Structure formats: C-alpha cells, structure tokens
Amino acid sequence: MPRGKKQCPSCKEFTGVRSASCVCGYLFAKDTSKSPNKEKKINKRSVLYRLVEVPEKQKRFFFAREMKMLNSLCERYSLEFMEVIDFGKKFDSLAYLTSPKLRDKLDEKFRAFNYKFDKSKYPDYNIGEKCGEDIKTTKKKTIKNFLDE
DSSP: OOTTEEEOTTTOOEEETTOSBOTTSOBOOOOOSSOTTOOOOOOHHHHHHHHBOOOSSOHHHHHHHHHHHHHHHHHHSOHHHHHHOOOSSOBSOTHHHHSHHHHHHHHHHHHHHTOOOOGGGSOOOOOOSOOSOOOOOOOOOOHHHHHHO
C-alpha cells in the first residue's frame, strides 16, 4: 500500500488517508477505536464567554488576563464547577469572583456542588400499597379567576 493512501474496499482504488469518501461513492467509517471512552473536554473559552462580558476591542489582552484568573479559580475549585456555576448575570471581569465578598459565596456554591447525600444514616421506609379512593378537589375561586371568565 502506498504511503499516505488507503484502499477502497469496493473499487480497490487508492485514495488519501483523510478522505471521507471514495470516487466510487463508498463512505469510509470514522475510526472510533482510538478513544472509545473519550470524555467531553471542557472548553475554558466557552466558560469565559458564559461568565464574563467580552469586549469588542483588545480581546487578546482580555483573554490573557481572564484566562489567568480562570486558571487560578480552577486551582482553588475545579474546572467542572466553573463550567456549571451561574450567577444570573455576566461580570466585567473574573476579578469580581476573586474578591473577598464573592469568594465566600463561591465557597458556599462549591460546597453545595460537592455535597454527597449519605443514605446509610437514614432508615428506608416502605409505605406499601395504596388504599382508599382518590379525592377530587376543585380549585378555590379567586377574584383573578372570576374576572378572567
């Protein structure tokens, strides 16, 4: 087999290694044997776009500064945590999150993110079968419902 070529199984012609299809129309399958259990890689740039308002100009200096702060936050917490955290608004800079006031809130959210519920401490109750008939309730008529009718 020539170097840098692969052979089409249907027409036996040689084509480039990166070709997705042959001239005859045969589609080469992608090789998934290299990484069958590949995990989703977290994109730090998308985390920055989600948390921070990106300026129109001087993006290079902005991303250098903000990426440094994001890396320091990832050392303190974790990248998975930084991917899911949400404050309901975008900040001008990640420097807000490193300030003492928001650091306490961030610590609190990180503890909630890592909280594991221990079921062995609590007994497991079996309520059993349902008994009796269901009660049909009607909604109480409010002034708003009356005026909407």
